[in-house]
Amino acid sequence: GNSVTQMEGPVTLSEEAFLTINCTYTATGYPSLFWYVQYPGEGLQLLLKATKADDKGSNKGFEATYRKETTSFHLEKGSVQVSDSAVYFCALSDRSTDKLIFGTGTRLQVFP
Amino acid sequence: EAQVTQNPRYLITVTGKKLTVTCSQNMNHEYMSWYRQDPGLGLRQIYYSMNVEVTDKGDVPEGYKVSRKEKRNFPLILESPSPNQTSLYFCASSPQRTFGTQYFGPGTRLTVL
Numbered sequence: 001g002n003s004v005t006q007m008e009g010p011v012t013l014s015e016e017a018f019l020t021i022n023c024t025y026t027a028t029g030y031p032s033l034f035w036y037v038q039y040p041g042e043g044l045q046l047l048l049k050a051t052k053a054d055d056k057g058s059n060k061g062f063e064a065t066y067r068k069e070t071t072s073f074h075l076e077k078g079s080v081q082v083s084d085s086a087v088y089f090c091a092l093s094d095r096s097t098d099k100l101i102f103g104t105g106t107r108l109q110v111f112p
Numbered sequence: 113e114a115q116v117t118q119n120p121r122y123l124i125t126v127t128g129k130k131l132t133v134t135c136s137q138n139m140n141h142e143y144m145s146w147y148r149q150d151p152g153l154g155l156r157q158i159y160y161s162m163n164v165e166v167t168d169k170g171d172v173p174e175g176y177k178v179s180r181k182e183k184r185n186f187p188l189i190l191e192s193p194s195p196n197q198t199s200l201y202f203c204a205s206s207p208q209r210t211f212g213t214q215y216f217g218p219g220t221r222l223t224v225l
Contacts, residue, residue: 034212042218042219043218044202045216046214089154092212105154
């Protein structure tokens with residue numbers, strides 16, 4: 001079945017460091033891919049998305065490119081801030097079952 | 113303000129005592145869904161609804177019920193809660209057929225003793 005695999009956390013970085021959070025997926029067909037972010041004590045918010053191969057989603061300095069050949073959607077940011085500390089979820093939409101399938105989440109901690 | 117609201121935000125209860133967690137959205141969305149979030153497991157879908165009076169099971173529906181009598185409301189019912197239902201619960205909504213782009217409520221932390 002369809003699934004999403006994310007790197008284990010926590011990821012701990014100093015402010016202004018480069019961030020990569022790996023995400024790979026298994027899916028039949030052509031899913032859309034998403035990154036959601038969960039700040040402490042809050043619900044999830046959509047961070048960015050890509051709907052087809054080679055699309056790049058971007059928002060708030062974060063980017064991710066839909067790579068069909070490697071079935072990946074890695075999240076990157078060139079210079080993280082303390083305010084980026086949160087849990088990041090990779091997800092795919094399964095059109096055949098009307099579901100959004102999430103990875104297990106990766107906690108990012110950014111220190112000054 | 114466009115939002116999804118959940119009540120209560122925190123609840124401690126005992127095994128077997130029926131409870132309802134309410135969810136309401138003011139965006140006129142057709143699609144609504146309930147998830148539970150557990151450490152190491154991410155978010156798992158409990159139930160979802162494509163529109164009024166249309167509901168279907170997600171991945172972990174056992175022990176839960178839902179109803180969708182009005183478009184804006186999608187309550188989650190635990191008829192006889194058990195300790196393994198202790199979790200963080202999220203309601204979400206989205207416009208029809210764009211269910212990947214979901215709007216989440218703030219969460220309800222439930223503890224069943």
